[in-house]
Amino acid sequence: MVKVYSLTSCPWCDKVKKYLKSKGVEYEERNIEESDEFLEECQKLTGDEAVPVTTIDDKNFVLGFDKAKLDELLKLSA
Amino acid sequence: MSVYDFTVKTNKGEEKSLADYKGKVLIIVNTASKCGFTPQYKELQELYDKYKEKGLEILGFPCNQFGEQEPGTNEEVQTFCRRNYGVSFQIFEKGDVRGETAQPLFKYLTAEKKFEGFDENHPIAAKLTEALKANFPEYLEGDGIKWNFTKFLIDREGNVVKRFEPTTTPSDMAADIEKLL
Numbered sequence: 731m732v733k734v735y736s737l738t739s740c741p742w743c744d745k746v747k748k749y750l751k752s753k754g755v756e757y758e759e760r761n762i763e764e765s766d767e768f769l770e771e772c773q774k775l776t777g778d779e780a781v782p783v784t785t786i787d788d789k790n791f792v793l794g795f796d797k798a799k800l801d802e803l804l805k806l807s808a
Numbered sequence: 809m810s811v812y813d814f815t816v817k818t819n820k821g822e823e824k825s826l827a828d829y830k831g832k833v834l835i836i837v838n839t840a841s842k843c844g845f846t847p848q849y850k851e852l853q854e855l856y857d858k859y860k861e862k863g864l865e866i867l868g869f870p871c872n873q874f875g876e877q878e879p880g881t882n883e884e885v886q887t888f889c890r891r892n893y894g895v896s897f898q899i900f901e902k903g904d905v906r907g908e909t910a911q912p913l914f915k916y917l918t919a920e921k922k923f924e925g926f927d928e929n930h931p932i933a934a935k936l937t938e939a940l941k942a943n944f945p946e947y948l949e950g951d952g953i954k955w956n957f958t959k960f961l962i963d964r965e966g967n968v969v970k971r972f973e974p975t976t977t978p979s980d981m982a983a984d985i986e987k988l989l
Contacts, residue, residue: 740889741843762891769891779891794887 732757732804735772735783738764743782745795750784753806757784810966811836814913816869817901824900826913826966832865833988834962835981836917838905838953839868843889848957851978853895855985862989863964866897869914871905874944874956906952914953917960921971922951930975963988 732750734757736743750757760768762781769779775791776783784800785791792799800806811834812827835855840846856866870893893899905914926933936955940948947954959972961984970984 737842737889737891742887742889745887779894780888781891782888796887 732784732786733760733788734758735760735762735768735775735781735785737762737781740781742795746782746784746800749795749797749800750804753804755804755806809916811913811916811962811968812966814916816867816911816913817903819870819899819901821901826867829865829867830966831964832863833859833964833985834960835864835866835985836913836960836962837866837868838871838914838956838958839893839899840874840956841870841872841889842891842893843886846956848974848978849893849895853897855978855981856895856897858982859985859989864985864989866895868893868895868897868899869905869911870899870902871953871956872902873904873906873953905958906947910952917968917971918951918953920968921960923954923973924971926954926973927975930977933975936974961985961988 732755734743734746736759738761747759760771762769762772762779772781772783773779775785775788776793780793782795783791783793784803786804790803792803812830815823815825818824837852839849852866856864903911905911926936940954955974957974959976959978959981960968961970961981963969969988972981
């Protein structure tokens with residue numbers, strides 16, 4: 731399952747979500763402002779509190795809205 | 809009258825009197841969004857880490873009257889946002905800092921310390937002036953806040969000692985801070 735860690739009113743998070751939708755990728759959103767559990771997961775994964783963070787295996791992740799890196803992570807073709 | 813006469817709201821919506829900071833040296837700064845490229849957050853945090861034990865407090869007031877980005881940093885645009893702005897000093901509720909709708913605290917600060925020009929030697933000075941001329945020419949006139957990260961230094965008695973424009977890097981304020989600590 732693809733997870734997207736996000737914040738409320740974070741334009742880059744919105745862009746990632748929109749991009750994944752456009753590619754037909756199902757994901758679960760985890761807002762780190764609304765849940766301490768999600769915040770902890772995000773900190774553990776990245777060592778930081780910056781989002782959007784996209785991951786598929788809780789190990790490799792992409793920070794920010796970077797189409798090329800997202801494509802690589804999720805093995806998407808253009 | 810001093811800054812202690814003002815009450816502001818924290819980012820959790822709670823009222824906070826600046827009199828609670830009596831005896832501290834303060835930096836009051838208008839900050840930008842949590843998403844732009846804003847190296848000054850990092851530098852302010854470094855000042856805070858260095859001097860908080862000696863009595864420095866930094867009070868950040870987010871404002872979006874100046875657009876989302878710092879000018880002239882397009883090549884370094886970040887595509888992420890940070891929870892809590894990545895800082896541990898106090899961030900207050902988002903509000904206006906210039907014009908009729910400015911928070912009273914900022915009306916007071918800008919009346920106490922006037923605009924004396926940008927530091928032309930700073931790398932962003934030329935770009936900032938250009939960006940203001942193009943987008944907010946009226947901002948260049950008068951003593952109002954010109955852009956994100958205008959910093960006011962307050963002594964332990966609540967007097968506004970000095971104003972630093974966005975073109976002063978926080979680390980360059982160290983000598984002035986030390987004089988007050």
